[in-house]
Amino acid sequence: MTLPTQVKIVEVGPRDGLQNEVAVPTAAKIALINQLSETGLSVIESASFVSPKWVPQMADSSEVMAQISRRAGITYSALTPNLKGYELARQVNTDEVAVFGAASEAFTQKNINCSIDESLQRFAPVLEQAKADGVSVRGYVSCVLGCPYQGDVPLADVVKVAKALYQMGCYEISLGDTIGVGTPLAAQKMLTAVAEHIPMANLALHFHNTYGQALANISACLPLGVSIIDSAVAGLGGCPYAKGASGNVASEDVVYMLQGMGIECGVDLTKLAAAGREICQHLGHGPRSQVALALQAKEDN
Amino acid sequence: MTLPTQVKIVEVGPRDGLQNEVAVPTAAKIALINQLSETGLSVIESASFVSPKWVPQMADSSEVMAQISRRAGITYSALTPNLKGYELARQVNTDEVAVFGAASEAFTQKNINCSIDESLQRFAPVLEQAKADGVSVRGYVSCVLGCPYQGDVPLADVVKVAKALYQMGCYEISLGDTIGVGTPLAAQKMLTAVAEHIPMANLALHFHNTYGQALANISACLPLGVSIIDSAVAGLGGCPYAKGASGNVASEDVVYMLQGMGIECGVDLTKLAAAGREICQHLGHGPRSQVALALQAKEDN
Numbered sequence: 001m002t003l004p005t006q007v008k009i010v011e012v013g014p015r016d017g018l019q020n021e022v023a024v025p026t027a028a029k030i031a032l033i034n035q036l037s038e039t040g041l042s043v044i045e046s047a048s049f050v051s052p053k054w055v056p057q058m059a060d061s062s063e064v065m066a067q068i069s070r071r072a073g074i075t076y077s078a079l080t081p082n083l084k085g086y087e088l089a090r091q092v093n094t095d096e097v098a099v100f101g102a103a104s105e106a107f108t109q110k111n112i113n114c115s116i117d118e119s120l121q122r123f124a125p126v127l128e129q130a131k132a133d134g135v136s137v138r139g140y141v142s143c144v145l146g147c148p149y150q151g152d153v154p155l156a157d158v159v160k161v162a163k164a165l166y167q168m169g170c171y172e173i174s175l176g177d178t179i180g181v182g183t184p185l186a187a188q189k190m191l192t193a194v195a196e197h198i199p200m201a202n203l204a205l206h207f208h209n210t211y212g213q214a215l216a217n218i219s220a221c222l223p224l225g226v227s228i229i230d231s232a233v234a235g236l237g238g239c240p241y242a243k244g245a246s247g248n249v250a251s252e253d254v255v256y257m258l259q260g261m262g263i264e265c266g267v268d269l270t271k272l273a274a275a276g277r278e279i280c281q282h283l284g285h286g287p288r289s290q291v292a293l294a295l296q297a298k299e300d301n
Numbered sequence: 302m303t304l305p306t307q308v309k310i311v312e313v314g315p316r317d318g319l320q321n322e323v324a325v326p327t328a329a330k331i332a333l334i335n336q337l338s339e340t341g342l343s344v345i346e347s348a349s350f351v352s353p354k355w356v357p358q359m360a361d362s363s364e365v366m367a368q369i370s371r372r373a374g375i376t377y378s379a380l381t382p383n384l385k386g387y388e389l390a391r392q393v394n395t396d397e398v399a400v401f402g403a404a405s406e407a408f409t410q411k412n413i414n415c416s417i418d419e420s421l422q423r424f425a426p427v428l429e430q431a432k433a434d435g436v437s438v439r440g441y442v443s444c445v446l447g448c449p450y451q452g453d454v455p456l457a458d459v460v461k462v463a464k465a466l467y468q469m470g471c472y473e474i475s476l477g478d479t480i481g482v483g484t485p486l487a488a489q490k491m492l493t494a495v496a497e498h499i500p501m502a503n504l505a506l507h508f509h510n511t512y513g514q515a516l517a518n519i520s521a522c523l524p525l526g527v528s529i530i531d532s533a534v535a536g537l538g539g540c541p542y543a544k545g546a547s548g549n550v551a552s553e554d555v556v557y558m559l560q561g562m563g564i565e566c567g568v569d570l571t572k573l574a575a576a577g578r579e580i581c582q583h584l585g586h587g588p589r590s591q592v593a594l595a596l597q598a599k600e601d602n
Contacts (some may be wrong), residue, residue: 215517
């Protein structure tokens with residue numbers, strides 16, 4: 001049991017967050033990413049090059065990537081489900097791309113109408129082209145602690161998909177509790193199983209806070225040595241139509257916890273919370289971050 | 302490191318929760334406690350016999366205790382800061398009482414205008430009378446992970462107050478992160494220090510979720526063997542005037558986590574969430590429980 005001394009936060013608010021909120025103006029996205037760039041974050045997932053038919057919230061991804069003010073040392077990444085998306089992403093100088101698999105057969109069928117194996121084959125051209133271009137690819141595995149369609153997801157399936165993506169060339173594998181149903185022991189067990197096949201240094205946790213468990217799950221996994229955490233400023237995400245439904249674990253809450261534990265992540269909490277408050281003005285709800293709310297309440301007093 | 306197989310939940314919503322919300326009608330409190338009695342909870346802190354000048358929300362404590370429908374096997378407890386409160390509580394058959402100390406010198410001065418040592422002396426008559434009557438007394442220690450006035454609270458002060466209350470006759474010591482600033486390592490360190498002097502079986506965690514850390518802190522402490530958790534249905538509490546400020550950790554979220562970890566607590570989550578939703582109709586805000594919100598969203602779909 002060794003806590004990491006440093007953790008890399010992968011900020012997914014502008015992508016995984018905003019794709020699950022009501023659509024916001026392009027200028028607001030750009031302002032958000034520019035503000036996040038000033039907080040000390042080193043990776044900002046900024047866009048998604050998917051069909052606007054399926055995800056209209058991300059239809060302006062090319063404009064966003066073209067117009068943000070880039071800061072040296074920050075990786076601005078985007079989701080690219082296929083070669084077409086990859087090419088669009090590269091046209092606007094996306095630094096790093098990501099592909100998105102699921103550990104659940106039922107989820108894969110419902111979501112993209114094919115089997116897990118077929119879905120992996122679809123990524124192959126993206127990984128080949130990225131390799132040729134010298135572009136790093138991140139691999140997501142969703143539904144690692146449960147699936148909205150099939151319920152339980154066998155650990156063996158999580159390991160299989162994570163391993164496949166890693167072997168295909170993804171340098172980092174992000175393990176997603178997409179529906180936020182996991183609890184600490186399950187999270188530890190899952191991470192341990194995957195870490196038998198992929199170095200811990202290449203694994204990230206991507207937990208959603210739907211049932212309030214995300215921070216407890218992250219905290220339970222830190223002593224296993226995991227050092228990459230995905231989170232979204234203001235807890236962006238969830239579902240645009242479910243009142244109060246929580247999305248990604250809030251970056252503010254993760255940063256507060258890490259700082260309290262003496263784990264370095266290089267992020268300025270005050271600036272981060274300010275960025276979260278500003279984007280929320282476009283969303284019709286306040287930050288879904290307890291830290292953001294607590295800091296606000298302190299200021300108001 | 303041994304996880305407990307069973308955890309006792311001490312439901313503090315009707316007291317610690319509602320005393321920090323806008324006042325609700327007496328009938329609503331009684332309905333809440335009656336509903337909670339049907340969930341499988343074994344301890345419900347139901348009232349507070351403090352001066353109504355200071356805590357007007359609790360002015361109807363005698364009526365509440367007199368009118369609830371008691372269920373065999375459940376302990377209905379109340380806060381009694383002094384002998385007068387104790388006598389009022391006993392007149393309406395309060396099963397168990399509690400006294401409330403703080404580990405912070407500054408907090409004690411600001412809150413009750415005396416030193417920690419003086420505050421402990423004030424509890425002595427309550428403990429003596431309770432002993433003579435064969436009534437169990439719980440001891441709270443607040444500010445165990447931080448204080449709104451002095452900031453850091455030395456571990457030695459937490460240990461001193463916890464030990465004093467235990468030696469004076471409190472059978473159970475509840476360790477309160479009153480302002481919710483703690484993080485997992487600090488929580489573990491604090492619990493470990495206190496457990497060197499008081500058996501772990503007599504220690505409870507009472508964590509607030511102000512900075513979103515409560516569940517992570519509880520989860521971090523469970524492997525140390527702690528088996529009593531204070532929580533409030535719907536996350537009641539916080540501050541009646543601070544928008545979105547979180548109070549006690551939500552009982553629903555704690556129960557969900559424990560069930561996911563295979564730790565028995567005997568509570569029916571569906572009934573618990575229903576009780577939380579009902580009381581929130583009197584509060585002008587929804588449940589501050591992610592589990593409650595997630596269950597509601599599922600029902601609505």
